[in-house]
Amino acid sequence: xxxxxxxxxxIVPDLHVTVTALSTEWxxxxxxxxxxxxxxxxxVFEGARYHFALSKxxxxxxxxxxxxxxxxxxxxxxxxxxxxxxxxxxxVGTLQLFVLDARVEGPSRILGEFSLEVQSVKTNYRSDYRxxxxxxxxxxxxxxMRHTSPVKQMFEVDYEHDSRSMYQQFAFVKGFIDSHEFxxxxxxxLSTPVTxxxxxxxxxxxxxxxxxxxxxxxxxxxxxxxxxxxxxxNVKTSLQSVPSRVYTADKTESVDSPxxxxxxxxxxxxxxxxxxILSDHNFGGRLHREASSLDEKLELYINDxxxxxxxxxxxxxxxxPVLLRKEGYREILRTWLAMNQxxxxxxxxxxxxxxxxxxxxxxxYEYWVFFMLLEAVQEHFKLEYQGIxxxxxxxxxxxxxxxxxxxxxxxxxxxxxxCRSFQVKFCYNRSFVSAKIYPEGGSWTQTMRPDYTVSxxxxxxxxxxxxxxxxxxxxxxxxxxxxxxSKFHEEVDLDTEHIEQRKGIxxxxxxxxxxxxxxxxxxxxxxxxxxxxxxxxPYLRRGFHEIVPGLGAFPLSxxxxxxxxxxxxxxxxIGEIIVHLQSKLSQRERLAQxxxxxxKDRPIS
Numbered sequence: 001x002x003x004x005x006x007x008x009x010x011i012v013p014d015l016h017v018t019v020t021a022l023s024t025e026w027x028x029x030x031x032x033x034x035x036x037x038x039x040x041x042x043x044v045f046e047g048a049r050y051h052f053a054l055s056k057x058x059x060x061x062x063x064x065x066x067x068x069x070x071x072x073x074x075x076x077x078x079x080x081x082x083x084x085x086x087x088x089x090x091x092v093g094t095l096q097l098f099v100l101d102a103r104v105e106g107p108s109r110i111l112g113e114f115s116l117e118v119q120s121v122k123t124n125y126r127s128d129y130r131x132x133x134x135x136x137x138x139x140x141x142x143x144x145m146r147h148t149s150p151v152k153q154m155f156e157v158d159y160e161h162d163s164r165s166m167y168q169q170f171a172f173v174k175g176f177i178d179s180h181e182f183x184x185x186x187x188x189x190l191s192t193p194v195t196x197x198x199x200x201x202x203x204x205x206x207x208x209x210x211x212x213x214x215x216x217x218x219x220x221x222x223x224x225x226x227x228x229x230x231x232x233x234n235v236k237t238s239l240q241s242v243p244s245r246v247y248t249a250d251k252t253e254s255v256d257s258p259x260x261x262x263x264x265x266x267x268x269x270x271x272x273x274x275x276x277i278l279s280d281h282n283f284g285g286r287l288h289r290e291a292s293s294l295d296e297k298l299e300l301y302i303n304d305x306x307x308x309x310x311x312x313x314x315x316x317x318x319x320x321p322v323l324l325r326k327e328g329y330r331e332i333l334r335t336w337l338a339m340n341q342x343x344x345x346x347x348x349x350x351x352x353x354x355x356x357x358x359x360x361x362x363x364x365y366e367y368w369v370f371f372m373l374l375e376a377v378q379e380h381f382k383l384e385y386q387g388i389x390x391x392x393x394x395x396x397x398x399x400x401x402x403x404x405x406x407x408x409x410x411x412x413x414x415x416x417x418x419c420r421s422f423q424v425k426f427c428y429n430r431s432f433v434s435a436k437i438y439p440e441g442g443s444w445t446q447t448m449r450p451d452y453t454v455s456x457x458x459x460x461x462x463x464x465x466x467x468x469x470x471x472x473x474x475x476x477x478x479x480x481x482x483x484x485x486s487k488f489h490e491e492v493d494l495d496t497e498h499i500e501q502r503k504g505i506x507x508x509x510x511x512x513x514x515x516x517x518x519x520x521x522x523x524x525x526x527x528x529x530x531x532x533x534x535x536x537x538p539y540l541r542r543g544f545h546e547i548v549p550g551l552g553a554f555p556l557s558x559x560x561x562x563x564x565x566x567x568x569x570x571x572x573x574i575g576e577i578i579v580h581l582q583s584k585l586s587q588r589e590r591l592a593q594x595x596x597x598x599x600k601d602r603p604i605s
Contacts, residue, residue, distance in 0.1 A: 188328030
C-alpha cells in the first residue's frame with residue numbers, strides 16, 4: 001500500500017514524498033477526517049515498518065528539524081539517503097517528520113514537513129490518551145489542594161508563562177473538559193437550571209391591584225397618567241384624579257442565580273485558555289486544531305438559551321449550597337477548582353508527551369502509572385506529604401511538577417499499628433549503581449534503573465543499615481505501553497525465539513528484563529511489568545512457595561471506571577507483600593538472615 005504525502009511548508013515545488021507499508025497486516029491510511037480527532041492525517045501503526053522515498057537527491061528525512069542525524073525511528077539507506085525506512089517501534093502518538101537538504105546548515109535546510117499518527121493496535125488508543133491526561137491533572141490538583149501542602153493555592157490562571165507552559169496548561173484543561181463526565185454535568189445544568197424568585201416591577205391597571213401599599217399610594221401624586229376620580233355618593237375624598245396604571249412589585253422565577261452565574265463564568269474561563277493558544281503564533285497544526293475544536297464546543301454551551309438571562313459574575317460563590325451539593329453544578333465547581341490548580345502548575349515532563357506537536361502515549365502512560373502506583377502505596381502506608389516539595393516545588397512564584405522522564409523522584413512513608421512497623425520509599429527512575437561490593441546495596445553488575453521501585457524495611461533502622469543487614473526488600477515495576485504483552489503468558493520455542501531475535505522480534509524481552517532486575521539488584525524480592533491490558537488476573541510466577549521472590553505482569557488500563565483499571569489487583573498485591581513481611585518466620589526472612597550471616601565477613605583465605 002503506497003500513499004503520496006502532502007507536505008506542509010513545502011519550499012521546493014517538485015519535491016514529493018511517498019510512504020509504502022511493508023506489512024500486509026498493518027498498512028498506512030490517508031484519513032482527512034482525523035482532523036476532527038486532532039490527529040495527523042496519515043495513519044500508521046506501532047511495531048510496523050514503512051518505506052519512504054523522496055523525489056529529490058540530496059534530501060533526507062529526519063525527526064529533528066536541525067539535524068540530519070536520524071533517530072532510531074528513521075533509517076536512511078546508504079548511498080541513496082532519499083530512500084529509507086520508518087520504524088515507529090513502540091512509539092505511539094503524533095510523529096513529526098522533516099524533509100531536510102543535507103547540503104545546507106541551519107533552519108534554511110528545512111524543505112518541508114509532515115506528520116504521521118502512529119496508532120496503537122489497541123482499540124482504546126484515543127480514550128487512553130484523554131483519560132491519562134485527565135487523571136494526571138486531577139492528581140496534580142489534589143496534591144496542591146491538600147491542607148498539609150505548603151504550596152500557596154491560586155485560583156487564577158497565569159497566561160504570562162512561555163509557550164511551552166501555556167500548552168501544558170491547555171493540555172490539563174482539555175483533559176478535564178473534553179470528557180463525557182463534564183458534558184453530562186453541563187447538560188444537567190442546561191436542562192434543569194436552578195432558579196430563584198426575583199422581584200420585578202410590573203405596570204398594572206389600577207383596578208386590578210388587590211392591595212394598595214405605600215409605594216402605590218406615592219404614585220397617586222407622582223404619576224403623569226391620571227384619570228378623573230369617579231364620583232360616588234358613598235366615597236368621601238379630596239382626590240380629583242387617580243393614575244390609570246401603577247407599578248407594583250411582583251415575584252417571578254429567574255435563572256439569574258449565583259450558581260448559574262458561576263457556571264457561565266467557568267465556561268468563559270475555560271474558553272479563555274483555548275483562545276490564548278489560538279492567539280499565540282508559536283503554536284500551530286494539531287495544537288490549534290485542538291484549541292479551536294474545544295473552544296467551539298465551549299461556545300455552544302455559553303451561547304445556550306439557558307444563559308440568555310444570566311448576568312456576569314461579580315463575586316465567587318464558592319460556599320453556595322447549590323454549587324456544593326446539586327448534581328451537575330458540583331462537578332463543574334470541582335472541575336473549575338482542579339483546572340485552576342493544575343493550570344497553575346508547570347510540568348517539564350509534559351514536553352516528552354505533547355511538545356513540538358507530538359502525542360507520545362507511551363511516555364504519558366509511564367507518568368500515569370506513577371500516580372496509580374503512588375495511590376496503591378498510599379493505600380497501605382502513611383506517606384509524608386509534608387515533604388511534598390519532592391513532587392511539587394515553587395520557584396519564582398511558579399509551581400513545578402517534578403515528574404520527568406529519566407529524573408529520579410522519591411516519596412517516603414511509614415506503616416504503623418501492625419505487629420511490625422515498616423518504612424517505605426517509593427521511587428521513580430531510581431538508579432541502582434553498578435560495581436557495589438557486598439553488603440552495600442545496588443547492582444553487582446551493570447547500573448540498573450527500573451521505572452518504579454518500592455523499598456520496604458523495618459522501622460527503627462536507617463536504609464543503609466537495612467541494606468547491609470539484608471533487612472530491606474525491593475519490588476520493581478516497569479511500565480510498557482506496547483503491543484502483545486499477552487505474549488507474556490505464552491511459552492516460546494527457544495529455537496524460534498533465536499531466529500526471531502535475529503530479525504529484531506524479541507517477544508520475551510520484557511520478561512527477561514525482569515529477570516535481570518531480580519538477579520542484578522541486591523535484595524530484590526520481585527520485578528513486574530505493568531501494561532495496558534484488560535483488568536483481570538495478573539500473570540504472577542513465584543520463585544519458591546511464598547509470594548516473593550517472584551516475577552510477572554499486571555494489567556493496568558486508563559478508564560473512567562476505577563474498578564476496571566486493574567489497580568485493585570496491584571493494591572491487593574502490595575498488601576499481600578506487607579502481610580508476608582510481617583512474619584519473622586517466613587522462608588524469605590530466614591533466607592535473608594542466613595545470607596547475611598554467611599556473607600557478612602570475607603572468607604578466610
